[in-house]
Amino acid sequence: MRPKDLPVICAYLGFFLGAVSLLEEISFNWWSIIVLIILLTYLNHLKWHFYLSGITLNLLAISLILFAFFTPSTGAFEILLRILFILSLIKFLSPLKNRDLWQIYTLNLFLFCMASITRLDLGFGFLLLAFLYISLTGLCFLTAQKTGEINIIKRPLFYFSSFFTLFVILFAIIFFICLPRSPYTFLFGFGFNPKAKTGFREKINLKKIQEIRKDKSVAFRVILSKKLPFIPYWRGIVYDTYENGSWQMHFKEKIKRKDFTCPSTYKQTIFLEPYQGKTLFAMEYPILIKPVAPKRIFIFMLKNFSISLPRNVSMRIEYKAFSCPSFPASSINPEEKNIYLQVPENIKERLKEIVKNLIKKEDSPSIIAEKIKHFLNQSPFRYSLKVNESKGDPIIDFLFSTHQGWCEHFSSALTLLLRTAGIPARLIGGYYGGIWNEMGNYYLVLQKDAHTWVEYWDGKTWKRIDPTPAHFIKKHKFLFLSKWIDYLKLRWYAYVINYDFSKQRRLFSELKRIFTPKNNWQVKYPQFKWSKKIIFLSLIPFLISTFFYFLKRKNKKTPLLQLQSILKNYGFRCPSSEGGLEWAKHIEKIDPKLSQMIKDFALNYYEVRYGKEKMDDKRKKYLNELLKEIKNYLKNKKCKNGLIF
Amino acid sequence: MKKGRFKVKITIAGIVFVILTIILGVAAINTGNNLLYIVAALMLSIMGLSGFSSFINLINLDFTLELPQEIYAKKKTFLIIKIKNKKQYFPSFLLGIKNSFSISWLTFLPPKKEASIYLWTIFQRRGWQNIPEIFIFSYFPLSFFSRGFKLSFKEKCLVYPKPIVCDFSSMLKDFGHEDVQKKGEEDFKGLRESLNGEYLRHVHWLATARLGKFILKEYEGDGSKKVLLILSNKNDLENQLGRLTYLANLFFKKDYAVGLKTPSIYLPPEKGEKQRKEILKTLALYET
Numbered sequence: 001m002r003p004k005d006l007p008v009i010c011a012y013l014g015f016f017l018g019a020v021s022l023l024e025e026i027s028f029n030w031w032s033i034i035v036l037i038i039l040l041t042y043l044n045h046l047k048w049h050f051y052l053s054g055i056t057l058n059l060l061a062i063s064l065i066l067f068a069f070f071t072p073s074t075g076a077f078e079i080l081l082r083i084l085f086i087l088s089l090i091k092f093l094s095p096l097k098n099r100d101l102w103q104i105y106t107l108n109l110f111l112f113c114m115a116s117i118t119r120l121d122l123g124f125g126f127l128l129l130a131f132l133y134i135s136l137t138g139l140c141f142l143t144a145q146k147t148g149e150i151n152i153i154k155r156p157l158f159y160f161s162s163f164f165t166l167f168v169i170l171f172a173i174i175f176f177i178c179l180p181r182s183p184y185t186f187l188f189g190f191g192f193n194p195k196a197k198t199g200f201r202e203k204i205n206l207k208k209i210q211e212i213r214k215d216k217s218v219a220f221r222v223i224l225s226k227k228l229p230f231i232p233y234w235r236g237i238v239y240d241t242y243e244n245g246s247w248q249m250h251f252k253e254k255i256k257r258k259d260f261t262c263p264s265t266y267k268q269t270i271f272l273e274p275y276q277g278k279t280l281f282a283m284e285y286p287i288l289i290k291p292v293a294p295k296r297i298f299i300f301m302l303k304n305f306s307i308s309l310p311r312n313v314s315m316r317i318e319y320k321a322f323s324c325p326s327f328p329a330s331s332i333n334p335e336e337k338n339i340y341l342q343v344p345e346n347i348k349e350r351l352k353e354i355v356k357n358l359i360k361k362e363d364s365p366s367i368i369a370e371k372i373k374h375f376l377n378q379s380p381f382r383y384s385l386k387v388n389e390s391k392g393d394p395i396i397d398f399l400f401s402t403h404q405g406w407c408e409h410f411s412s413a414l415t416l417l418l419r420t421a422g423i424p425a426r427l428i429g430g431y432y433g434g435i436w437n438e439m440g441n442y443y444l445v446l447q448k449d450a451h452t453w454v455e456y457w458d459g460k461t462w463k464r465i466d467p468t469p470a471h472f473i474k475k476h477k478f479l480f481l482s483k484w485i486d487y488l489k490l491r492w493y494a495y496v497i498n499y500d501f502s503k504q505r506r507l508f509s510e511l512k513r514i515f516t517p518k519n520n521w522q523v524k525y526p527q528f529k530w531s532k533k534i535i536f537l538s539l540i541p542f543l544i545s546t547f548f549y550f551l552k553r554k555n556k557k558t559p560l561l562q563l564q565s566i567l568k569n570y571g572f573r574c575p576s577s578e579g580g581l582e583w584a585k586h587i588e589k590i591d592p593k594l595s596q597m598i599k600d601f602a603l604n605y606y607e608v609r610y611g612k613e614k615m616d617d618k619r620k621k622y623l624n625e626l627l628k629e630i631k632n633y634l635k636n637k638k639c640k641n642g643l644i645f
Numbered sequence: 646m647k648k649g650r651f652k653v654k655i656t657i658a659g660i661v662f663v664i665l666t667i668i669l670g671v672a673a674i675n676t677g678n679n680l681l682y683i684v685a686a687l688m689l690s691i692m693g694l695s696g697f698s699s700f701i702n703l704i705n706l707d708f709t710l711e712l713p714q715e716i717y718a719k720k721k722t723f724l725i726i727k728i729k730n731k732k733q734y735f736p737s738f739l740l741g742i743k744n745s746f747s748i749s750w751l752t753f754l755p756p757k758k759e760a761s762i763y764l765w766t767i768f769q770r771r772g773w774q775n776i777p778e779i780f781i782f783s784y785f786p787l788s789f790f791s792r793g794f795k796l797s798f799k800e801k802c803l804v805y806p807k808p809i810v811c812d813f814s815s816m817l818k819d820f821g822h823e824d825v826q827k828k829g830e831e832d833f834k835g836l837r838e839s840l841n842g843e844y845l846r847h848v849h850w851l852a853t854a855r856l857g858k859f860i861l862k863e864y865e866g867d868g869s870k871k872v873l874l875i876l877s878n879k880n881d882l883e884n885q886l887g888r889l890t891y892l893a894n895l896f897f898k899k900d901y902a903v904g905l906k907t908p909s910i911y912l913p914p915e916k917g918e919k920q921r922k923e924i925l926k927t928l929a930l931y932e933t
Binding site: 106112116128132139142146147160161164500 | 658661665669670673674676677678679680681682683684685686687689690691693694698736738739741750752753755784785786787788799
């Protein structure tokens with residue numbers, strides 16, 4: 001590779017990285033056309049050197065832009081993207097002179113700006129860094145090409161661009177932290193990825209849970225101070241109504257924030273990925289939620305202690321949650337009781353058959369729950385994600401014929417059986433477990449950790465019971481490298497994506513706190529009057545500094561100027577347009593001795609000023625002595641009135 | 646030699662870059678999109694560091710000017726500028742050196758190294774002339790800004806009149822007379838030390854070997870051919886001076902003993918480099 005080709009190669013690579021960063025935004029047809037044209041233009045630059053005229057290229061650009069406008073698109077963003085690609089490709093079709101290359105680098109930057117609107121992931125960060133290095137190297141070589149022979153400086157310029165990129169990144173971090181941020185932004189949320197994943201919704205059927213459990217993507221990450229000694233349940237939505245194999249949440253009574261008494265709370269910071277639902281997840285039982293980023297979102301808590309947003313979680317949300325290990329409230333009103341005892345009439349009789357055989361009249365709710373759970377955990381019931389679609393009610397099929405199902409079959413069966421036994425019960429949708437990442441002290445919870453369990457009213461409070469056989473939990477195969485990459489992702493979201501005005505303010509106040517000297521006691525300043533002494537004392541440093549300032553300034557005068565000022569003091573007018581020798585010449589007729597002294601001084605000084613001699617200490621001393629001598633001579637002569645020449 | 650203050654000029658690419666940075670910065674603040682913030686921060690960082698590196702690129706450079714031995718007015722003169730990079734670790738890249746006539750580039754100067762650059766200039770007038778200022782600048786690293794400083798020289802240089810080619814025979818009529826003696830058997834006058842650059846035809850080899858420096862034989866009359874250039878103080882002085890400059894060089898080249906007579910100065914005909922320089926200097930400084 002010749003060094004002079006490097007700016008061209010960098011322009012191509014920059015464009016390629018820009019296109020990769022927008023891969024998800026371009027349709028396959030557009031992508032194919034772009035790749036084909038790029039390859040052709042590269043070959044053209046290498047071999048054929050066939051270039052269209054400027055007018056042809058302009059006409060081509062206009063017609064393609066019009067085509068981009070009038071072909072169906074999803075919106076302004078896609079049209080703008082198409083125009084950018086068209087302009088870049090047209091530029092690649094032209095002979096790549098310095099100006100064209102500059103324009104391509106700018107267009108590549110625009111591609112990355114477009115990508116920054118649609119992407120939030122860590123991959124974008126890596127692509128941007130690669131683009132930065134490539135573009136800076138290309139630009140350095142482009143500058144060198146404009147001015148000099150770059151073959152000689154190929155290697156040093158590479159080293160320079162590498163170090164330059166490194167320092168640019170370091171300084172960019174500082175700029176990123178310090179750039180002003182506003183708590184109020186219009187176009188809010190424009191920058192977030194609208195592609196939400198699947199997840200728990202207000203109405204969910206058995207098949208949906210199966211889908212979620214097959215999804216390996218991240219649901220959320222939870223930062224905790226340390227690993228929990230138990231496998232955590234991440235509580236989410238509370239389903240109360242069952243109908244034809246689907247659960248729904250009807251009971252949406254909100255509660256106002258109040259202080260719940262709780263012996264100990266777990267504080268968590270949760271990064272929830274976007275999904276098609278409204279519920280926020282937290283370790284059971286969440287009693288307080290504080291949004292972190294975005295700061296200004298409306299979160300409400302329902303009476304059943306599920307937390308919800310008014311609309312779907314279409315953006316990544318960071319929030320803090322405080323959870324209580326036991327259920328914090330202890331009352332149930334008749335209306336709630338009725339809801340949590342509902343069993344569809346068409347299956348009620350069949351369920352009664354099972355309940356009759358299992359329980360006794362004197363059994364407490366807890367014993368009944370345990371008995372039913374024991375029943376469901378025994379043969380022939382078996383955990384499986386491969387169950388044929390049932391024609392009737394799936395829970396009846398599960399209980400009486402198939403005996404196979406996943407967590408929702410077990411939980412639904414238990415809920416309905418408890419309700420049949422007269423115990424209020426509800427189905428909880430959430431996540432169970434997760435992967436503990438010790439590098440960042442957080443749980444990584446995947447969609448495949450989705451789970452349902454049951455809460456029943458034992459007469460005093462709600463209690464959790466999980467009827468799904470324990471062996472459903474499969475250990476995640478998670479390599480160390482994957483943990484490391486996921487940790488980077490978490491930090492990327494925490495420090496970069498979610499960095500906002502409040503975090504900036506917090507960071508600066510923290511820095512202020514660190515750098516402010518700590519005073520643990522109160523200082524009582526002595527009361528004093530502004531006496532003359534104090535004023536004088538306070539002026540002393542000022543006077544001293546002024547004295548040194550003028551002394552320094554005086555010393556800064558050149559020896560010739562010093563001589564001039566001495567002579568002026570004694571009445572000699574020494575024009576600045578003349579030099580020391582001229583002054584001596586004028587004085588010669590009046591005072592040959594003084595003239596000789598001035599001549600001697602001037603010659604000595606000129607040897608330094610215009611000759612090759614240096615102003616060393618010896619010469620400085622000699623000139624000072626001469627000056628003193630002249631001064632003393634003038635003093636002795638008392639020629640105060642002086643002479644004018 | 647005096648270095649001026651740094652001057653920074655923004656290029657068109659720089660203007661575009663600054664405008665883009667501002668737009669992206671405003672967009673980032675408006676949208677609160679942190680990835681746009683990153684792009685804007687990177688651009689700001691590039692801008693700042695680009696200025697800083699161009700500053701580092703130009704500091705601690707020592708310049709020395711070497712003038713050619715003879716400078717003629719209105720003729721291209723090559724100046725040699727020696728640049729020394731006094732920096733301990735940092736090289737200097739893409740240094741541009743320009744004056745009003747030409748521009749030269751020094752692509753790379755490693756730390757603690759020295760390099761020479763040629764720059765041509767034209768002195769318009771004869772006599773003692775100021776050396777014109779030169780401008781040291783660099784677009785390094787990214788062509789967004791051009792940073793540079795002026796370099797002015799206190800020294801003056803002697804500029805000889807512009808040599809004007811003229812016909813030898815016509816000159817004899819126009820400007821004076823030729824007093825030519827045919828080379829014969831002149832009387833030996835003595836020995837003398839050779840002057841720098843003098844024609845070494847009459848070397849006394851024995852004395853040269855003994856003393857270790859060139860010793861020339863001197864004859865009565867000192868040469869066979871003599872010419873006296875006379876400057877008549879008529880009109881068209883500059884042209885006359887130009888022609889005399891040309892003739893002086895021509896006759897010295899042809900091994901004449903050349904003299905000069907002006908209304909105020911008389912230089913008797915002599916040979917040698919010293920005489921030539923003296924004549925040229927007299928012509929250069931005539932009525933300045």
